Amino acid sequence: MAAESKVLPRSFYARGTVEVARECLGKVIVHGATAGRIVEVEAYLGLDDLAAHSSRGITERTRVLFGPPGHAYVYFIYGMYDCLNFVAEEDGTPGGILIRAVEPLSGLAIMQRRRPKARRVEDFASGPGKLALALGITRELNGADLVEGPIRVRQLRDEPRFATGCGPRIGITKCADLPLRFWVNGNRFVSR
DNA sequence: AGTTCGATCGCCT
DNA sequence: GGCGATCGAACTG
Numbered sequence: 001m002a003a004e005s006k007v008l009p010r011s012f013y014a015r016g017t018v019e020v021a022r023e024c025l026g027k028v029i030v031h032g033a034t035a036g037r038i039v040e041v042e043a044y045l046g047l048d049d050l051a052a053h054s055s056r057g058i059t060e061r062t063r064v065l066f067g068p069p070g071h072a073y074v075y076f077i078y079g080m081y082d083c084l085n086f087v088a089e090e091d092g093t094p095g096g097i098l099i100r101a102v103e104p105l106s107g108l109a110i111m112q113r114r115r116p117k118a119r120r121v122e123d124f125a126s127g128p129g130k131l132a133l134a135l136g137i138t139r140e141l142n143g144a145d146l147v148e149g150p151i152r153v154r155q156l157r158d159e160p161r162f163a164t165g166c167g168p169r170i171g172i173t174k175c176a177d178l179p180l181r182f183w184v185n186g187n188r189f190v191s192r
Numbered sequence: 193a194g195t196t197c198g199a200t201c202g203c204c205t
Numbered sequence: 206g207g208c209g210a211t212c213g214a215a216c217t218g
Contacts, residue, residue: 061213076214
């Protein structure tokens with residue numbers, strides 16, 4: 001796969017969060033021997049988006065959301081799960097893209113070991129907590145560089161065409177009506 | 193220092 | 206569809 005794809009440059013992330021979110025669909029996350037194709041994401045906008053962690057300003061947790069683009073923001077939620085975001089926008093402007101689902105491509109046996117209760121491939125990474133487990137992504141990787149670090153995002157040279165859908169984000173109470181969730185239409189690995 | 197509640201998941205009915 | 210698990214960040218006083 002390495003010969004048929006290239007790592008996304010930092011300039012890919014240094015744009016508006018919604019634009020980057022939409023274009024993340026179809027890209028491939030590689031971590032160690034595991035890889036998955038992004039099929040569902042959500043955009044979390046800077047300070048006005050009350051559902052975004054960045055809306056309350058810079059804290060120890062949200063620091064990387066305000067930093068340079070092309071880095072991973074990994075946070076701990078519900079006492080149990082880690083979730084992966086990509087940082088967008090120019091340095092100093094917050095913007096996060098929550099990766100909600102990937103289609104497993106490589107390292108399926110490793111993913112099954114990390115997701116022992118999953119009975120089907122469709123259950124390996126069809127949710128933000130699940131995908132972090134399947135890809136082995138934890139809070140230790142918060143702040144990791146997506147261009148040169150341990151997690152990389154690649155674009156296939158012959159990325160297949162696909163239609164996308166858009167709708168409200170999942171699991172939030174504030175700003176619950178904004179259509180900031182994006183997915184690959186009809187893909188069976190989307191969380192819902 | 194104490195309380196609240198969350199960008200979830202899996203099990204139960 | 207409903208709910209319990211589980212714990213840290215953020216907010217209150």
